[in-house]
Amino acid sequence: MRIFLGVTGASGALYGGRALNALTAAGHHVGLCISDAGARVISHELLGEGPRPASYDDVRMRFTDMFAQAPGAVDMLDPDDIACSFASGSSGARAALVAPCSTSTLGRIAHGTGDNLIHRVAEVMLKERGQLVLMPRETPLSLIQLRNMVAVTEAGGVILPASPGLYAGPETIDDLIDFVVGKALDVLRIDHALFTRWGEPRIATTGDDA
Numbered sequence: 001m002r003i004f005l006g007v008t009g010a011s012g013a014l015y016g017g018r019a020l021n022a023l024t025a026a027g028h029h030v031g032l033c034i035s036d037a038g039a040r041v042i043s044h045e046l047l048g049e050g051p052r053p054a055s056y057d058d059v060r061m062r063f064t065d066m067f068a069q070a071p072g073a074v075d076m077l078d079p080d081d082i083a084c085s086f087a088s089g090s091s092g093a094r095a096a097l098v099a100p101c102s103t104s105t106l107g108r109i110a111h112g113t114g115d116n117l118i119h120r121v122a123e124v125m126l127k128e129r130g131q132l133v134l135m136p137r138e139t140p141l142s143l144i145q146l147r148n149m150v151a152v153t154e155a156g157g158v159i160l161p162a163s164p165g166l167y168a169g170p171e172t173i174d175d176l177i178d179f180v181v182g183k184a185l186d187v188l189r190i191d192h193a194l195f196t197r198w199g200e201p202r203i204a205t206t207g208d209d210a
């Protein structure tokens with residue numbers, strides 16, 4: 001399946017990384033688009049190099065190298081390339097995940113005032129009645145942000161906050177992240193083994209920090 005993955009400038013770049021890892025490990029073809037602010041957060045949170053990288057494209061490539069199980073299955077998409085195939089309803093892609101999703105991108109999508117590829121793909125998913133999952137990470141939330149979430153939900157999108165459950169007994173940061181990513185893949189109807197389902201025996205963790 002062809003899936004679009006947007007990574008924006010909210011905290012939680014690891015959500016996007018684990019999503020890329022799970023999607024490519026499952027054999028999906030991923031159109032990956034990282035906003036400039038997303039690259040800043042990746043640089044800060046995952047590369048430990050602060051939020052002002054010398055090159056956004058270098059950060060994008062290193063992120064892909066870190067997380068893609070099958071690099072050939074990833075199309076790195078420029079946020080300004082609104083002419084790429086994912087930008088059209090005729091592309092046939094029917095699933096998009098934005099993880100993490102900044103409140104800025106949320107607002108753009110909610111109001112149909114996009115100016116980059118991530119906004120455009122979200123708009124296409126809504127108009128084509130495809131699946132759109134946005135994973136915002138912000139707290140507390142303003143009335144504007146809450147209303148934007150309502151608007152996206154009313155238009156057919158799914159708001160899936162980066163809000164891990166603790167009932168599955170997480171032991172690592174990866175466990176927490178994988179819980180939320182797994183919930184997003186559930187909504188997209190993509191098989192995964194990212195967390196143990198309630199009532200099932202616990203599976204071994206995959207985290208590096210176990």
Ligand SMILES: Cc1cc2nc3c(=O)[nH]c(=O)nc-3n(C[C@H](O)[C@H](O)[C@H](O)COP(=O)(O)O)c2cc1C
Pocket residue numbers: 007008009010011012035036037038040041044051101102103104105106137138
């Ligand atoms: C280190 C860092 C952390 C940030 N964390 C968040 C956050 O958790 N949630 C959020 O909505 N914005 C956050 N921002 C602000 C967004 O990056 C900013 O609104 C940006 O314009 C979003 O652009 P984008 O939606 O095109 O990625 C953060 C910015 C930086 C530099």
